[in-house]
Amino acid sequence: MNGAELFLLGRTLMKIGEEAIPVEGAGRRSTSTRSMLIVMLDVYANPDTTVGEVAVRTGLPQSAVSACVARLREAGSVLTATDPADRRRSLIRRNPEVTGRRAEVAATPIDAALGAALDTEDGTAIAETVDLLERLAERLSPDVLGRLR
Incomplete structure (x- = not known):
């Protein structure tokens, strides 16, 4: 297997993963499942991070990260708090409580x-x-x- 074949396998696995995530009741959203997972995993790996920092690490546009964070907050997957060092920014972290949506995705x-x-x-x-x-x-x-x- 070469790098290109591995890359294509990864894309195939991502698409199967996206298909396996339940979307019933999630409503129509402007953010893709893929972007949501990328942002969520980055926030989980980097607690008390900001939208700008997530954008830099993931390569996603800041507007997409903001939309993902809003959706993740709405689902209860992340928590946000005002950054005490700069009250214009929010710090993002994993919600330690497992919400219904997270439990549903994990159990599917x-x-x-x-x-x-x-x-x-x-x-x-x-x-x-x-x-x-x-x-x-x-x-x-x-x-x-x-x-x-």
Whole structure:
């Protein structure tokens, strides 16, 4: 496997992941699921951060980060507080309480989205693929991103 093949596999996995995240009741939003997850993971890894700092680290436009933070705050995934050093800014951090939406997303299995991507209803093939993905995820957690350029 080369870098391009790995990149394409990553895009495929991201799309399957997006399909697996429940959207019922979430309403129509201006932010993509992908952007939401990128911002959420960055905030979780960098507590008491600002929108501008998240934008720099993620490469997302500041307006997109602001929209994601507003949506994450509305869902209860993050908390914001006025920055005591600069009252014009807000500090963002992970909400330590697991909200209903976070619990719903965490409890939703990927089987249906994976079955659709594999074009199969074979439970054994889906379970084997889930097992492979779980083993890969153990080795390549989001923590490894810090070791890359």
